[in-house]
Amino acid sequence: MDLSAEKLRSMYERMVTIRQFEEEGGRLSQAGRIPGALHLYVGEEAVAVGVCANLNDDDYITSTHRGHGHLVAKGGDLGRMYAELFGRVDGYCHGKGGSMHIADLDLGMLGANGIVGGGPPIAVGAAFTAKARGRGQVAVCFFGDGASNEGTLHEAANMAALYRLPVIFCCENNLYGEYTPQARHQTVVDVADRASAYNMPGVVVDGMDVMAVYEAAFEAIERARRGEGPTLLECKTYRYYDHVGVNATATYRTDDEVARWKSRDAIQSFRDRLLKQGLLDEAEDEQIQARVRQRIEEALRFAEASPLPSADQLLEDVYT
Amino acid sequence: MREIYYRQAINEALRQEMERDPDIFLAGEDVAEHEGAFGTSQGLLARFGEARVIDTPISESAIIGLAVGAAATGMRPIVEIMFMDFMGVCMDQILNQLAKMKYMFGGKARLPVVVRASCGAGMRLAAQHSQSLEAMLCHIPGLKVVMPSTPADAKGLLIAAIRDDNPVFFLEHKGLYRIKGPCPEEAFTLPLGVAEVKRAGTDLTIVATSRMVHEALAAAETLSGRGIDAEVIDPRTVQPLDTETIVASVKKTHRLLICHEAVRFAGIGAEIAAQVAEEAFDYLDAPILRVAAPFTPVPFSPSLEDAWLPSAQKIVEAVERMLPVGV
Numbered sequence: 055m056d057l058s059a060e061k062l063r064s065m066y067e068r069m070v071t072i073r074q075f076e077e078e079g080g081r082l083s084q085a086g087r088i089p090g091a092l093h094l095y096v097g098e099e100a101v102a103v104g105v106c107a108n109l110n111d112d113d114y115i116t117s118t119h120r121g122h123g124h125l126v127a128k129g130g131d132l133g134r135m136y137a138e139l140f141g142r143v144d145g146y147c148h149g150k151g152g153s154m155h156i157a158d159l160d161l162g163m164l165g166a167n168g169i170v171g172g173g174p175p176i177a178v179g180a181a182f183t184a185k186a187r188g189r190g191q192v193a194v195c196f197f198g199d200g201a202s203n204e205g206t207l208h209e210a211a212n213m214a215a216l217y218r219l220p221v222i223f224c225c226e227n228n229l230y231g232e233y234t235p236q237a238r239h240q241t242v243v244d245v246a247d248r249a250s251a252y253n254m255p256g257v258v259v260d261g262m263d264v265m266a267v268y269e270a271a272f273e274a275i276e277r278a279r280r281g282e283g284p285t286l287l288e289c290k291t292y293r294y295y296d297h298v299g300v301n302a303t304a305t306y307r308t309d310d311e312v313a314r315w316k317s318r319d320a321i322q323s324f325r326d327r328l329l330k331q332g333l334l335d336e337a338e339d340e341q342i343q344a345r346v347r348q349r350i351e352e353a354l355r356f357a358e359a360s361p362l363p364s365a366d367q368l369l370e371d372v373y374t
Numbered sequence: 375m376r377e378i379y380y381r382q383a384i385n386e387a388l389r390q391e392m393e394r395d396p397d398i399f400l401a402g403e404d405v406a407e408h409e410g411a412f413g414t415s416q417g418l419l420a421r422f423g424e425a426r427v428i429d430t431p432i433s434e435s436a437i438i439g440l441a442v443g444a445a446a447t448g449m450r451p452i453v454e455i456m457f458m459d460f461m462g463v464c465m466d467q468i469l470n471q472l473a474k475m476k477y478m479f480g481g482k483a484r485l486p487v488v489v490r491a492s493c494g495a496g497m498r499l500a501a502q503h504s505q506s507l508e509a510m511l512c513h514i515p516g517l518k519v520v521m522p523s524t525p526a527d528a529k530g531l532l533i534a535a536i537r538d539d540n541p542v543f544f545l546e547h548k549g550l551y552r553i554k555g556p557c558p559e560e561a562f563t564l565p566l567g568v569a570e571v572k573r574a575g576t577d578l579t580i581v582a583t584s585r586m587v588h589e590a591l592a593a594a595e596t597l598s599g600r601g602i603d604a605e606v607i608d609p610r611t612v613q614p615l616d617t618e619t620i621v622a623s624v625k626k627t628h629r630l631l632i633c634h635e636a637v638r639f640a641g642i643g644a645e646i647a648a649q650v651a652e653e654a655f656d657y658l659d660a661p662i663l664r665v666a667a668p669f670t671p672v673p674f675s676p677s678l679e680d681a682w683l684p685s686a687q688k689i690v691e692a693v694e695r696m697l698p699v700g701v
Contacts, residue, residue, distance in 0.1 A: 179441060
């Protein structure tokens, strides 16, 4: 697929942004400056970017507990994201949601979700609106291999197929449901096999290859926009850190396995490809890295300058 | 005023609101072709078509999620959970998604969802098709809970629920679908959170919900023959709860009995009793009593179910313990 150099570089920059946002978030969490739990997206950047590079601002996504990458990929504001992680009043949710509930409804990002399998039925609802409005919008539902064992996914997949709704069920198979390896939580190797039960295409793609993800997502999204219904797109990927937090303990997976996946790092390999194809040079890469660093620093300054919400906001926003 | 059945009142509210606003749709199990398990969506598929009156698979989580996602993106869904007992299947979508989205997102989301469900016992449908679980829903911040007792209340409250921008659970007692009562023909609203005094009285206050309103009114008739003049209040919505009307009545009558069909322990009666104790303790001349179901699942056998159900007779007996005749 021929994409402009500009588009490819912007996808690369988004991936770098997710990586830096998350690495910095991890450092701040370890330093005790972010309250609560963080589920880092590091390692899986090609999935969010490869999919969301096909989306418009008025397309919808539902996300997961590991949701920062999805919002960055959809075009989220880094300052408001950090402010939310810090629990500040200028955060996306005015400090009421935090990492696991970060959302930007104006960008069609219908929320990270603290409940595994919480998102699929909601994506069906968003796709219902899209179909009713008839403007060719789609809804992408991100979920993991763990969530593929939740009943909600199966109810949602069946309903989406039945009504031919424009949903893309995007499975980020990072091989572990929390700390349990896939082979110990399901008998299938490919979650995409389950698509046949709902009479929808099931596609497996290398989730470390952003172009492969982009192309497979392009097909699924165009199909949905044409009114031909949902697709289950499975991206094989890998989580560099533990399920939660900034450690990478070796008790549940081998050093060898981690090293093998990191040797195929999505950002590094995309960079190498762009350099080789002459679509990026070292100087441009340095500019991108520096620009992202600067945006992260600005975002952190914005977030740190934002006050904590005052107690009089406690009772607001329960009802309209 | 013309009289119609409770289920007709619901049907009329649905039809009039769907005519008014094209963003409203109705989805649920058997709501379209079959016109609803209790006949509440009669004629709606023919009138509005399959894009707006939608049969769903038996997938309660997907039904609630459909409503959450559609509402968050601008539609006004009405979804039906055929029996509220089935909410066990979709509790995550109710408890963690629908109820919390607005607050979690810092007020940004607007979720104009109505979840209609049948509730209540007395139909020999046993433990999984007979419950009144309103207290469970009332305990979740973000939800509103409506329990209409008459056709007119059903119509006015349902239209208000549909026009409300919050998630509203509309609980239709299956023992009431075939009761008749006066009801205006035109669309009208009754405000959520406003109780109605169904019978004025001076000697004690009976707060009753849903079908128990009719038992309380029957009890009040019996009691009046014994010289006891009971006031009967129907909160109509249990979340928000019109404590003000209840407290004002207790300040007048000095006695309170609460009757609901749900099990007594941690039922809505406990909340009403606590609020009255906090706000009108000095006005009470007797302990607050509750007439409600015992702490068991709803039994099947008619002899057991009848023993389980609260009734006018049980209310009368409780009142006579509280307020002996001739006092």
